[in-house]
Amino acid sequence: MKRWLVSAFAPFDGAATNSSWTALESLRQLDWRDQVEFTGPLPVSFADAWPALERKIRPDFDGVLALGQAEQR
Numbered sequence: 001m002k003r004w005l006v007s008a009f010a011p012f013d014g015a016a017t018n019s020s021w022t023a024l025e026s027l028r029q030l031d032w033r034d035q036v037e038f039t040g041p042l043p044v045s046f047a048d049a050w051p052a053l054e055r056k057i058r059p060d061f062d063g064v065l066a067l068g069q070a071e072q073r
Contacts, residue, residue: 003035003060007053008067010041018044020067037061 008024011017021041028038039056042049057064 001033001035002062003037004063004065005056005058005061006036006038006065006067007042007056008038008040009044009049009069012044013071019069023067 006024006027008020009018010021018041024038024040027036037056039053042052053064053066
């Protein structure tokens with residue numbers, strides 16, 4: 001059985017929400033049969049986000065899906 005880690009970011013630049021976190025919350029509602037673990041919201045600073053995500057990655061994960069948001073794109 002494959003296992004995945006899915007992450008998303010906190011709001012940034014004074015925004016009320018982050019679309020990546022909204023998507024993660026929607027995905028969390030589906031039946032993943034314990035094949036997906038969700039984490040976040042991650043800090044929006046790269047210097048802080050990567051270490052926070054890296055602490056959550058375990059050897060039993062087959063992949064990581066890091067959701068993000070690109071403003072005005």
